[in-house]
Amino acid sequence: MTLGLINANPVVHAKKERVVRNEDPHGDDAVDPLEIYDILLLLANFVRDIRDPEHPYSLEQLSVLSEESITVDEKLGRILITFTPTIQHCSMATVIGLCLRVKLKECFPPHFKVDIKVAPGSHADEESVNKLLNDKERVAAALENPNLRQLVDECLYSNEL
Numbered sequence: 001m002t003l004g005l006i007n008a009n010p011v012v013h014a015k016k017e018r019v020v021r022n023e024d025p026h027g028d029d030a031v032d033p034l035e036i037y038d039i040l041l042l043l044a045n046f047v048r049d050i051r052d053p054e055h056p057y058s059l060e061q062l063s064v065l066s067e068e069s070i071t072v073d074e075k076l077g078r079i080l081i082t083f084t085p086t087i088q089h090c091s092m093a094t095v096i097g098l099c100l101r102v103k104l105k106e107c108f109p110p111h112f113k114v115d116i117k118v119a120p121g122s123h124a125d126e127e128s129v130n131k132l133l134n135d136k137e138r139v140a141a142a143l144e145n146p147n148l149r150q151l152v153d154e155c156l157y158s159n160e161l
Contacts, residue, residue: 097133
């Protein structure tokens with residue numbers, strides 16, 4: 001965890017009850033927002049929830065990400081994830097976006113075009129964060145930084161929740 005918390009007292013929400021889906025209503029290849037949400041937050045292919053980089057809570061508990069913030073266009077093969085940082089000057093917004101991108105890359109075939117953005121008006125440096133998160137070269141360069149990669153991995157695979 002980061003020393004000197006930027007948001008020392010985040011609002012923590014209860015986790016929502018989940019409906020277990022026994023069969024895929026869309027067939028083998030179709031994807032819907034709930035499926036992506038499940039993968040991002042609910043142990044779909046991994047053992048852990050995505051943890052906030054700064055707090056021992058999941059992105060769901062902090063209302064950073066919700067099912068409603070995910071849009072899927074199956075015909076165009078596009079996924080749009082919009083997340084809301086807990087505060088406007090959140091320095092961890094790019095780390096959160098990188099976590100989402102890494103998780104989706106591990107779970108979905110490469111033909112899906114994934115856009116990850118901060119919710120409009122939710123971050124002081126919205127344009128820069130969005131630019132970094134949706135530029136393949138910038139994402140690759142960021143993930144080559146061992147400290148940043150370690151933080152992303154801790155958020156994705158930590159068992160602190």
